[in-house]
Amino acid sequence: MPSKFAKVQKQVSKKKGGALALHENSRDALRLRSAVARDDRVARLGAVREKANDVYLNRILFLQGEIPDPLRPLTDAEVHDAIARYLRREDDSLATLKAERRPGRPKSTRQTLLEQQQDQEQKEYESGLWIPDMQNEASLIKLRNWKGEWIALSPLTYVRVGKSGSIKESAFPPKGAA
Structure with missing residues:
Protein backbone atom coordinates (compact mmCIF):
# COMPACT_ATOMS: atom_id res chain seq x y z
CA MET A 1 0.00 0.00 0.00
CA PRO A 2 1.56 3.32 -1.01
CA SER A 3 2.15 5.77 1.77
CA LYS A 4 0.41 9.10 1.94
CA PHE A 5 3.82 10.77 2.12
CA ALA A 6 4.93 9.28 -1.20
CA LYS A 7 1.80 10.57 -2.91
CA VAL A 8 2.14 14.08 -1.48
CA GLN A 9 5.86 14.20 -2.24
CA LYS A 10 5.19 13.22 -5.85
CA GLN A 11 2.54 15.93 -6.20
CA VAL A 12 4.79 18.59 -4.66
CA SER A 13 7.79 17.67 -6.83
CA LYS A 14 5.71 17.96 -10.03
CA LYS A 15 4.66 21.54 -9.27
CA LYS A 16 6.20 24.36 -11.21
CA GLY A 17 9.06 25.73 -9.20
CA GLY A 18 9.04 22.53 -7.04
CA ALA A 19 11.82 22.81 -4.47
CA LEU A 20 12.20 26.56 -4.89
CA ALA A 21 8.65 27.25 -3.70
CA LEU A 22 9.02 24.98 -0.69
CA HIS A 23 9.88 26.91 2.46
CA GLU A 24 9.30 26.16 6.13
CA ASN A 25 5.74 27.48 6.45
CA ALA A 35 1.49 13.14 5.49
CA VAL A 36 4.54 12.00 7.47
CA ALA A 37 2.61 12.31 10.74
CA ARG A 38 -0.27 10.27 9.30
CA ASP A 39 2.07 7.53 8.05
CA ASP A 40 3.71 7.35 11.49
CA ARG A 41 0.34 7.18 13.22
CA VAL A 42 -0.93 4.44 10.89
CA ALA A 43 2.25 2.39 11.41
CA ARG A 44 2.10 2.83 15.20
CA LEU A 45 -1.57 1.82 15.41
CA GLY A 46 -0.92 -1.18 13.17
CA ALA A 47 1.89 -2.34 15.45
CA VAL A 48 -0.33 -1.95 18.54
CA ARG A 49 -3.11 -3.93 16.85
CA GLU A 50 -0.71 -6.72 15.83
CA LYS A 51 0.68 -6.92 19.37
CA ALA A 52 -2.85 -7.22 20.79
CA ASN A 53 -3.70 -9.94 18.26
CA ASP A 54 -0.55 -11.95 19.10
CA VAL A 55 -2.15 -13.19 22.33
CA TYR A 56 -5.01 -14.75 20.39
CA LEU A 57 -2.76 -16.04 17.59
CA ASN A 58 -0.49 -17.83 20.07
CA ARG A 59 -3.52 -19.32 21.83
CA ILE A 60 -4.99 -20.64 18.60
CA LEU A 61 -1.60 -21.93 17.46
CA PHE A 62 -1.27 -23.87 20.72
CA LEU A 63 -4.77 -25.30 20.36
CA GLN A 64 -4.04 -26.23 16.75
CA GLY A 65 -1.44 -28.63 18.14
CA GLU A 66 -4.05 -30.12 20.47
CA ILE A 67 -6.22 -31.44 17.61
CA PRO A 68 -6.37 -35.25 17.82
CA ASP A 69 -4.65 -37.09 14.95
CA PRO A 70 -7.62 -39.09 13.77
CA LEU A 71 -9.76 -35.96 13.45
CA ARG A 72 -12.72 -36.02 15.83
CA PRO A 73 -14.54 -33.43 17.94
CA LEU A 74 -13.27 -33.09 21.50
CA THR A 75 -15.44 -33.77 24.53
CA ASP A 76 -16.01 -31.13 27.22
CA ALA A 77 -13.40 -32.78 29.47
CA GLU A 78 -10.82 -32.86 26.65
CA VAL A 79 -11.42 -29.18 25.88
CA HIS A 80 -10.88 -28.26 29.55
CA ASP A 81 -7.73 -30.44 29.66
CA ALA A 82 -6.36 -28.67 26.56
CA ILE A 83 -7.09 -25.30 28.17
CA ALA A 84 -5.38 -26.42 31.39
CA ARG A 85 -2.27 -27.41 29.38
CA TYR A 86 -2.40 -24.01 27.65
CA LEU A 87 -2.60 -22.18 30.97
CA ARG A 88 0.36 -24.18 32.36
CA ARG A 89 2.58 -23.86 29.27
CA GLU A 90 4.95 -21.31 30.90
CA ASP A 91 5.23 -23.04 34.29
CA ASP A 92 8.66 -24.53 33.50
CA SER A 93 10.24 -21.24 32.45
CA LEU A 94 8.64 -19.50 35.44
CA ALA A 95 10.08 -22.12 37.81
CA THR A 96 13.50 -21.71 36.17
CA LEU A 97 13.37 -17.94 36.61
CA LYS A 98 12.41 -18.34 40.28
CA ALA A 99 15.24 -20.83 40.85
CA GLU A 100 17.85 -18.61 39.16
CA ARG A 101 16.95 -15.57 41.24
CA ARG A 102 19.13 -15.06 44.29
CA PRO A 103 17.39 -14.64 47.64
CA GLY A 104 16.52 -11.05 48.44
CA ARG A 105 16.68 -9.92 44.81
CA PRO A 106 13.64 -8.46 43.03
CA LYS A 107 11.81 -10.43 40.37
CA SER A 108 13.11 -10.13 36.84
CA THR A 109 11.00 -8.27 34.31
CA ARG A 110 10.38 -11.50 32.40
CA GLN A 111 9.16 -13.26 35.55
CA THR A 112 6.82 -10.38 36.37
CA LEU A 113 5.43 -10.37 32.83
CA LEU A 114 4.88 -14.14 32.86
CA GLU A 115 3.07 -13.96 36.19
CA GLN A 116 0.86 -11.12 34.96
CA GLN A 117 0.10 -13.04 31.77
CA GLN A 118 -0.85 -16.15 33.75
CA ASP A 119 -3.09 -14.14 36.09
CA GLN A 120 -4.82 -12.45 33.16
CA GLU A 121 -5.39 -15.76 31.33
CA GLN A 122 -6.69 -17.38 34.52
CA LYS A 123 -9.17 -14.53 35.04
CA GLU A 124 -10.28 -14.80 31.42
CA TYR A 125 -10.78 -18.56 31.86
CA GLU A 126 -12.98 -17.94 34.90
CA SER A 127 -15.20 -15.57 32.90
CA GLY A 128 -14.90 -17.40 29.57
CA LEU A 129 -11.74 -18.13 27.55
CA TRP A 130 -12.11 -17.30 23.84
CA ILE A 131 -11.07 -20.30 21.71
CA PRO A 132 -12.01 -21.94 18.40
CA ASP A 133 -14.87 -24.43 18.69
CA MET A 134 -13.05 -27.72 19.28
CA GLN A 135 -16.33 -29.65 19.38
CA ASN A 136 -17.27 -28.84 15.78
CA GLU A 137 -15.67 -31.09 13.17
CA ALA A 138 -15.93 -28.52 10.36
CA SER A 139 -14.20 -25.94 12.54
CA LEU A 140 -11.47 -28.45 13.43
CA ILE A 141 -10.79 -29.12 9.74
CA LYS A 142 -10.42 -25.38 9.10
CA LEU A 143 -8.23 -25.01 12.20
CA ARG A 144 -5.96 -27.85 11.11
CA ASN A 145 -5.47 -26.18 7.69
CA TRP A 146 -4.88 -22.72 9.21
CA LYS A 147 -1.49 -21.21 8.27
CA GLY A 148 -1.08 -18.76 11.17
CA GLU A 149 -2.56 -15.59 9.65
CA TRP A 150 -4.99 -13.36 11.56
CA ILE A 151 -7.18 -12.67 8.54
CA ALA A 152 -7.64 -16.40 7.90
CA LEU A 153 -9.33 -16.91 11.30
CA SER A 154 -12.69 -15.44 10.32
CA PRO A 155 -14.18 -18.67 8.81
CA LEU A 156 -13.74 -20.55 12.11
CA THR A 157 -16.46 -20.74 14.74
CA TYR A 158 -15.58 -19.65 18.28
CA VAL A 159 -16.78 -20.29 21.80
CA ARG A 160 -16.09 -18.93 25.26
CA VAL A 161 -15.27 -21.74 27.68
CA GLY A 162 -15.71 -20.93 31.35
CA LYS A 163 -13.94 -22.65 34.23
CA SER A 164 -17.34 -23.65 35.60
CA GLY A 165 -17.91 -25.74 32.46
CA SER A 166 -20.09 -23.29 30.58
CA ILE A 167 -19.59 -23.07 26.82
CA LYS A 168 -21.14 -20.12 24.97
CA GLU A 169 -20.94 -19.21 21.29
CA SER A 170 -18.74 -16.24 20.49
CA ALA A 171 -17.73 -14.18 17.47
CA PHE A 172 -14.59 -13.19 15.61
CA PRO A 173 -12.75 -10.99 16.44
CA PRO A 174 -12.94 -11.29 20.24
CA LYS A 175 -14.51 -8.36 22.01
CA GLY A 176 -13.60 -7.99 25.67
CA ALA A 177 -14.62 -10.43 28.36
CA ALA A 178 -17.42 -12.95 28.22
Whole structure:
Protein backbone atom coordinates (compact mmCIF):
# COMPACT_ATOMS: atom_id res chain seq x y z
CA MET A 1 0.00 0.00 0.00
CA PRO A 2 1.56 3.32 -1.01
CA SER A 3 2.15 5.77 1.77
CA LYS A 4 0.41 9.10 1.94
CA PHE A 5 3.82 10.77 2.12
CA ALA A 6 4.93 9.28 -1.20
CA LYS A 7 1.80 10.57 -2.91
CA VAL A 8 2.14 14.08 -1.48
CA GLN A 9 5.86 14.20 -2.24
CA LYS A 10 5.19 13.22 -5.85
CA GLN A 11 2.54 15.93 -6.20
CA VAL A 12 4.79 18.59 -4.66
CA SER A 13 7.79 17.67 -6.83
CA LYS A 14 5.71 17.96 -10.03
CA LYS A 15 4.66 21.54 -9.27
CA LYS A 16 6.20 24.36 -11.21
CA GLY A 17 9.06 25.73 -9.20
CA GLY A 18 9.04 22.53 -7.04
CA ALA A 19 11.82 22.81 -4.47
CA LEU A 20 12.20 26.56 -4.89
CA ALA A 21 8.65 27.25 -3.70
CA LEU A 22 9.02 24.98 -0.69
CA HIS A 23 9.88 26.91 2.46
CA GLU A 24 9.30 26.16 6.13
CA ASN A 25 5.74 27.48 6.45
CA SER A 26 4.47 26.88 2.93
CA ARG A 27 1.30 24.93 2.21
CA ASP A 28 3.30 22.15 0.61
CA ALA A 29 5.59 21.84 3.62
CA LEU A 30 2.51 21.60 5.82
CA ARG A 31 1.07 18.88 3.56
CA LEU A 32 4.34 16.96 3.72
CA ARG A 33 4.51 17.20 7.53
CA SER A 34 0.89 16.08 7.82
CA ALA A 35 1.49 13.14 5.49
CA VAL A 36 4.54 12.00 7.47
CA ALA A 37 2.61 12.31 10.74
CA ARG A 38 -0.27 10.27 9.30
CA ASP A 39 2.07 7.53 8.05
CA ASP A 40 3.71 7.35 11.49
CA ARG A 41 0.34 7.18 13.22
CA VAL A 42 -0.93 4.44 10.89
CA ALA A 43 2.25 2.39 11.41
CA ARG A 44 2.10 2.83 15.20
CA LEU A 45 -1.57 1.82 15.41
CA GLY A 46 -0.92 -1.18 13.17
CA ALA A 47 1.89 -2.34 15.45
CA VAL A 48 -0.33 -1.95 18.54
CA ARG A 49 -3.11 -3.93 16.85
CA GLU A 50 -0.71 -6.72 15.83
CA LYS A 51 0.68 -6.92 19.37
CA ALA A 52 -2.85 -7.22 20.79
CA ASN A 53 -3.70 -9.94 18.26
CA ASP A 54 -0.55 -11.95 19.10
CA VAL A 55 -2.15 -13.19 22.33
CA TYR A 56 -5.01 -14.75 20.39
CA LEU A 57 -2.76 -16.04 17.59
CA ASN A 58 -0.49 -17.83 20.07
CA ARG A 59 -3.52 -19.32 21.83
CA ILE A 60 -4.99 -20.64 18.60
CA LEU A 61 -1.60 -21.93 17.46
CA PHE A 62 -1.27 -23.87 20.72
CA LEU A 63 -4.77 -25.30 20.36
CA GLN A 64 -4.04 -26.23 16.75
CA GLY A 65 -1.44 -28.63 18.14
CA GLU A 66 -4.05 -30.12 20.47
CA ILE A 67 -6.22 -31.44 17.61
CA PRO A 68 -6.37 -35.25 17.82
CA ASP A 69 -4.65 -37.09 14.95
CA PRO A 70 -7.62 -39.09 13.77
CA LEU A 71 -9.76 -35.96 13.45
CA ARG A 72 -12.72 -36.02 15.83
CA PRO A 73 -14.54 -33.43 17.94
CA LEU A 74 -13.27 -33.09 21.50
CA THR A 75 -15.44 -33.77 24.53
CA ASP A 76 -16.01 -31.13 27.22
CA ALA A 77 -13.40 -32.78 29.47
CA GLU A 78 -10.82 -32.86 26.65
CA VAL A 79 -11.42 -29.18 25.88
CA HIS A 80 -10.88 -28.26 29.55
CA ASP A 81 -7.73 -30.44 29.66
CA ALA A 82 -6.36 -28.67 26.56
CA ILE A 83 -7.09 -25.30 28.17
CA ALA A 84 -5.38 -26.42 31.39
CA ARG A 85 -2.27 -27.41 29.38
CA TYR A 86 -2.40 -24.01 27.65
CA LEU A 87 -2.60 -22.18 30.97
CA ARG A 88 0.36 -24.18 32.36
CA ARG A 89 2.58 -23.86 29.27
CA GLU A 90 4.95 -21.31 30.90
CA ASP A 91 5.23 -23.04 34.29
CA ASP A 92 8.66 -24.53 33.50
CA SER A 93 10.24 -21.24 32.45
CA LEU A 94 8.64 -19.50 35.44
CA ALA A 95 10.08 -22.12 37.81
CA THR A 96 13.50 -21.71 36.17
CA LEU A 97 13.37 -17.94 36.61
CA LYS A 98 12.41 -18.34 40.28
CA ALA A 99 15.24 -20.83 40.85
CA GLU A 100 17.85 -18.61 39.16
CA ARG A 101 16.95 -15.57 41.24
CA ARG A 102 19.13 -15.06 44.29
CA PRO A 103 17.39 -14.64 47.64
CA GLY A 104 16.52 -11.05 48.44
CA ARG A 105 16.68 -9.92 44.81
CA PRO A 106 13.64 -8.46 43.03
CA LYS A 107 11.81 -10.43 40.37
CA SER A 108 13.11 -10.13 36.84
CA THR A 109 11.00 -8.27 34.31
CA ARG A 110 10.38 -11.50 32.40
CA GLN A 111 9.16 -13.26 35.55
CA THR A 112 6.82 -10.38 36.37
CA LEU A 113 5.43 -10.37 32.83
CA LEU A 114 4.88 -14.14 32.86
CA GLU A 115 3.07 -13.96 36.19
CA GLN A 116 0.86 -11.12 34.96
CA GLN A 117 0.10 -13.04 31.77
CA GLN A 118 -0.85 -16.15 33.75
CA ASP A 119 -3.09 -14.14 36.09
CA GLN A 120 -4.82 -12.45 33.16
CA GLU A 121 -5.39 -15.76 31.33
CA GLN A 122 -6.69 -17.38 34.52
CA LYS A 123 -9.17 -14.53 35.04
CA GLU A 124 -10.28 -14.80 31.42
CA TYR A 125 -10.78 -18.56 31.86
CA GLU A 126 -12.98 -17.94 34.90
CA SER A 127 -15.20 -15.57 32.90
CA GLY A 128 -14.90 -17.40 29.57
CA LEU A 129 -11.74 -18.13 27.55
CA TRP A 130 -12.11 -17.30 23.84
CA ILE A 131 -11.07 -20.30 21.71
CA PRO A 132 -12.01 -21.94 18.40
CA ASP A 133 -14.87 -24.43 18.69
CA MET A 134 -13.05 -27.72 19.28
CA GLN A 135 -16.33 -29.65 19.38
CA ASN A 136 -17.27 -28.84 15.78
CA GLU A 137 -15.67 -31.09 13.17
CA ALA A 138 -15.93 -28.52 10.36
CA SER A 139 -14.20 -25.94 12.54
CA LEU A 140 -11.47 -28.45 13.43
CA ILE A 141 -10.79 -29.12 9.74
CA LYS A 142 -10.42 -25.38 9.10
CA LEU A 143 -8.23 -25.01 12.20
CA ARG A 144 -5.96 -27.85 11.11
CA ASN A 145 -5.47 -26.18 7.69
CA TRP A 146 -4.88 -22.72 9.21
CA LYS A 147 -1.49 -21.21 8.27
CA GLY A 148 -1.08 -18.76 11.17
CA GLU A 149 -2.56 -15.59 9.65
CA TRP A 150 -4.99 -13.36 11.56
CA ILE A 151 -7.18 -12.67 8.54
CA ALA A 152 -7.64 -16.40 7.90
CA LEU A 153 -9.33 -16.91 11.30
CA SER A 154 -12.69 -15.44 10.32
CA PRO A 155 -14.18 -18.67 8.81
CA LEU A 156 -13.74 -20.55 12.11
CA THR A 157 -16.46 -20.74 14.74
CA TYR A 158 -15.58 -19.65 18.28
CA VAL A 159 -16.78 -20.29 21.80
CA ARG A 160 -16.09 -18.93 25.26
CA VAL A 161 -15.27 -21.74 27.68
CA GLY A 162 -15.71 -20.93 31.35
CA LYS A 163 -13.94 -22.65 34.23
CA SER A 164 -17.34 -23.65 35.60
CA GLY A 165 -17.91 -25.74 32.46
CA SER A 166 -20.09 -23.29 30.58
CA ILE A 167 -19.59 -23.07 26.82
CA LYS A 168 -21.14 -20.12 24.97
CA GLU A 169 -20.94 -19.21 21.29
CA SER A 170 -18.74 -16.24 20.49
CA ALA A 171 -17.73 -14.18 17.47
CA PHE A 172 -14.59 -13.19 15.61
CA PRO A 173 -12.75 -10.99 16.44
CA PRO A 174 -12.94 -11.29 20.24
CA LYS A 175 -14.51 -8.36 22.01
CA GLY A 176 -13.60 -7.99 25.67
CA ALA A 177 -14.62 -10.43 28.36
CA ALA A 178 -17.42 -12.95 28.22
